[in-house]
Each structure stands twice: as C-alpha cells, then as structure tokens.
Amino acid sequence: MNHDTYPDYYIADILRATKTIALVGASPNAERPSYRVMAFLLRKGYKVYPVNPGQAGKEIQGQTVYASLADLPEPVDMIDVFRAAEALPALIAEILELEPLPKTIWGQLAVRDDTAAASAEARGINVVMDRCPAIEYPRLIG
Template sequence: MNHDNYDPAYITDILKTTKTVALLGASPNPDRPSNSVMRFLLSKGYRVFPVNPGQAGKEIHGQKVYGKLADIPEPVDMVDVFRAAEYLDGVVDEALALPQKPKVIWGQLSVRDVDAAAKAEAAGLKVVMDRCPAIEYPRLMG
C-alpha cells in the first residue's frame, strides 16, 4: 500500500468501524499531544486504553493505564502509536503476538516505518502512518 497518500474512504472506514483504541505512549501531561488526542477520542465515544509502562496502574482521563498491549483485558480494534518511528516495528510485533490481533496499527504524526507497515499488512492488519485521528476525524467526518 502507498502510505504517502490515503484514500479518504480508507481512513473514514477505519474511524467508523473502530470502537476500542489502545493508545500507546499515553501521557498524563495535558501539554502532550497524546493526552489531548486521548481526550478527543473519548469525546467521540471511543473506548481508549492508555498504555505507558511508567504510568501503569494509574489513570489518565479516568481510564486505567496499562503497562503493555498484552495487559489490556480485552481485544482492541486499533493501536494508536505515540512512540518514535524506530519503535513501530516492535509495536507491530507486540500487536501480532496478541491472542486477538487489532484490526489497525495507526502511527501518529512522524511515526512511519514502511517495513513495519508491510509486516502488519502481511498479517492482515490495516496501517495508517504519519496521521492523527484527531485531525482526520473532523476533516473526514465533520
């Protein structure tokens, strides 16, 4: 797949069919983008599971923080990645090791690794990179 340009229908379908999101790299700091994106997703009705090993057991926006994807007690539809691009391959590996794989790996702005994307897509996952759902949602869904 070409990850330079996405068909609006591709992203719209992901945003409409996703119900649960693991937000990897969630921060309790309101000045961090992950914090405001989590707040946005919650406001749009998504169930968000923040993931941050340094915050595990605490809460962000009233949601319990998990140390890693495997600690989340139920399957998630999408993994939203707020980590540096060099970690995306490891995130894909972690997601693929889950008993129920997510449907989508979403790399936030500047999070791009075409090899990691190819690995996820080969396993049947959809991939979005270098985009933010808090930007795409209002642009595509009003």
C-alpha cells in the first residue's frame, strides 16, 4: 500500500470496525499526546489497553497498564503506536508473534517505516502510519 495517502473509506472502515485498542507508549502525563488520544478513544466507546512497561500494574485514565502486548488480557483489533519511528520494526516483529494477529497497526503522527509496514501487510494486517485517530475520527465519522 502507498502510505503517502489513504482513501477516506480505508481509514473510516478501520475506525468503524475497531472495538479494542492497545495503545503502545501510553503516558500518565495529561500533557502528552498519548494521554489525550487515549481519552478521546475512550470517550468514543473504544476499549483501550494502555501498554507501557514503566507504568505496568498502574492505571492510566482508570485502565490497567500492561508491560507488553503479550500481557494483554484479550486480543485487540488495533495497535496504536506512540513510539519513535525507529522502534516500529521491532514492535511490528513483536506484533507478528501475537496470536491472533490484530486487524490493524496504526502509527501515530511521524511514526512511519514502510519496510516494517510491508511485513505486517504481508500477514494481512491493515497499516496506517503518520496519522492520528483523534484527527481522522472527527473528520470522517463525526
């Protein structure tokens, strides 16, 4: 897939089909974008699992924080990535070990690695990079 642009229907379909989200890089700091996006997603009715090894066992916005994706209590539809772009290849390798695989990997603004994305897409996972669901949801769904 060309990750320079996405058809609106592609992103809208992902946002409508997604029910559960693992938010990798979740922060308890209300000033951080990951905190604000998590709050938005929770308000829109998504079930969000924060993932941050430094905060494991604590709570962010009333949700238990998990150390890793492998620790999540249930499979998720989407993994929303708030990590540096350089971390994406290793994270996607970790994601590809999950069973079952998520339907979508979503890289936040400035989080992009086309080679890593291709490995996920080869396994049937939808990939969105350099976008924010808190921007796309109001634009496409309302």
